[in-house]
Amino acid sequence: MITLILFCLLPSSFSQTKNQRYFEVIALQIFNTKDIVPKNLSEKQKITITLAYEEGEIPILVICNKQPQINDMISYETIQKENCISDINAYDQKFQNQSISLIKNQKSQAFQKNFNIYQFQSSNMFVGAYSKLQSTYSIFVYIQSLYNCAKECQNGGSCFYGLCECIEGTFGDDCSISGLNIKDQLKLSPDKLYYLSLYSAGSTFQRILSNQIPLRQQCYAEIPFIDQGSLLITNVLQLTYDKIQYCKNMTETLQEEIKIKQNAYIIFKVYSQFDVNILLNNNDNDSLQRIMMMIFIPLCVILFFFLICCCVKFYRQKLEQAQIHKKIEQTEAGNYVNQYMPTIKFSQVKDIIQEDINEKDVYCSICLEQFDRQNDVKVTYCKHIYHSQCLSMWLFKIKICPLCRAPLDEKTLTSLMHQRSQTLIDQISSKSSANNKLKITSLNSLSSLNGPINQNAFQHLNYQRSLVLVEQ
Template identity: 65%
Template sequence: MPILILICLLDACLSQKKDQQYFEVTGLQNFDIKDIFPQNVSDKQKLTLTLTYKDGEVPILIICEDQPKNNTLTNYETIQDYNCMSDINAYEQKFQIQSISLTKNVKSQAFQKHFNIYQIENQNMFVGAYSKSQQKYLMSAILQSLYNCGKDCKNGGSCFYGICECLEGTFGDDCSIAAIDINDQVKLSPDKLYYLSLSSIGTTFQRILSNQIPLKQKYYAEKPYIEEGSLLITNLLQLNYDQIYNCRNLTKALQDEIKIKQDAYFTFKIYSQYDVNILINNNQDNGLQSIMMMIFIPLSVIFFLLFACCCVKFYKKKLELIQNEKKVEKDAETSILNLYLPTLKYSQAKEIIQEEISEQESYCSICLEIFTLENDVKMAYCKHIYHSQCLQLWMKKIKICPLCRAPLDEKTLSSMIPLKSQTLIEQISSKSQLGNNKQTIISLNSLSRLNGPNTQNAFQHLNYQRSLVLVE
């Protein structure tokens, strides 16, 4: 029992309430809340003011910085002129409950308009109600937690951190205003509210109607008051890229402030006296574009993959062709070298020369390794001997004899063999067998001593750089 009493006292301390009944009153009435309106409202509290009526002419709940001087506060424009606040949507929709909350926390203008939660400007503000005719209504004030909603959330909405999170197609600070999705319609009916969710369209929107009708078109994030806005008479419902972009940006800014998901909406309030048909619906074009995109994107991916495969295949084929060409060139060089300078054993090369090998010729001048009798060697027409593999590697860089610089290109080698059936080694061998073993080595300094024209022509043709060998 003591615990229950303590809880009740604690609740009474945190939630202070005042009610005042008005009977058959007209004009502007004051609602005194100074006795429950503390000088310092906690950051975790808000003061919620409520007006409740049952039937008859609808009174309007107002909160102003100063008391208005006349009794014409009957619409949004005059309320704005006097810098007053009111629950415009509830008043214009003739709901039985109007509610406004006051808080110490600073909120944006968009937040205040959307959720009827306003910042306290001063402690002496005017709170009251205005009615054109004699009315009976109840006004209440309650100091409650900032995280309690001023009204019960309707149409499936949920209260989060003191504001109602509404489902798609419901509007107002308590989600009490229901609208119709214009995307699903083939005609528009009088006095109906339609909405367009920007999440369901692209960058444009268009509807062409059968007749011109009066309507109000606006984006909800900027003007959350359903009945307010400029009245248009048109047969075209159209949104361009800039309008859609601005609406999305305003909605995102509001969502970032309240930390609750908000959808971007355009609203259309119809004021015609008859139904109008929708003649052209650009959703059909959007559907066709969506189908085209669904076809185009997979085809683009397939073509890209095919192109990539073709490029890889072409690259591999080209690389293989280059490698084959290099291999063919290498094989051709090897074949030419083997044709004119066949591979011999070192012992065979010694027999062909048939003279004592000098110390310089007892090792390979390229790798500087001493020959053995079983080494594979090649002997140039200048009778210089090298390892077969060493000479092949050497001639890939330069086609001259490493010792005497004698040319070893194909043209020079072929000119040294007058008979196609004989290689250079066979010529040397045959000449040696006939007993013609004398060789004359002529240096560049002694060329002038040779008067024979044939000898001079032969030396000029071979183009020796250091010394030339003439085989007679």
């Protein structure tokens, strides 16, 4: 039944096929290849040799330049020593089918090892299989197009130009082997395959384990055999910058030859009896990213809330000022402040009472900004100058002069005006134009005003001063 199924799946492009079944055999078995004529093989064809396991011990398919001198081919070291090739990943993973393809063109060693596609050497090549115990299997040989994959691509892989292009985390010539990203792990489990994608890793890599364990660590482009390579006993997984760059260069060289996308991997295989915990992730890139995330995220949250609070506070202040301005504007028409202290330009004030303006009077004592000639200002009977809007807002809350605390309530201003039709600035202007007819009596300084006098005495003092300022 298996033979029939494999025959049905054979590509239509081959010209010759041969198969042989081995029933409960032991040791090295020879497959006769005389009926396959390699000299007729074109550059766009390949010979594919497949072993289909049925029952018993899983055998290993081997192809050699000549028949091996020993009858024990179970180890990868022996296969290499005898100058033979095999589908070692499929054998180690105990897959049902093992396949090797032979082509006419020369390919690099990296190409051959990664995809089980080797250069055809001789018509006298040896094809066989070895099993230490009884095994039943079949061997098929057929010629197919160079652009057909010898195996069906697994785990989402795609066939391009006769090769399987695997997605991240899958390995083997048919993408049938799956691994786990070691950057996402908190512990390592026995007989599990882990990988590190170098294009997303930092310049170095290190993991500290809770116990020493036996493991394999290798560049996949250089040694694509999952259960082969040097075995280490250590509690540190460490990759230097040079090792990472070397593996990247190996992968890029392979990718240029095969013309399909390849990811650069360091693979790890654990052979411990129990799970081992990862105590420290000391990858410089990971650590930096985690530290940055630990600092950046809380900082962003704090800054966000601070910004929200500032916006709310600013909005409330603006709203409050707008409400005050609105109230002032609503009452401005009948406001006694505008009646006795109308708004004029600062340039006019300078022309009218220039001799009474000193250096301090060029600044508004409320907002502390310097006056501009076109600024709208108000002048109090105590001859202090303020921005019109600043003084209106000030008097809306408190009815005294900001500088000398002279009373500026309606009753005081009304009592000062002997002609209600005249404003303070009119009276000051008329008296200033009289060529020194108005004589200003000096008053006590602010320090004396802030002395130990009660409020009634203070208001009386300012009242007396106001009478002097407006008196003929």
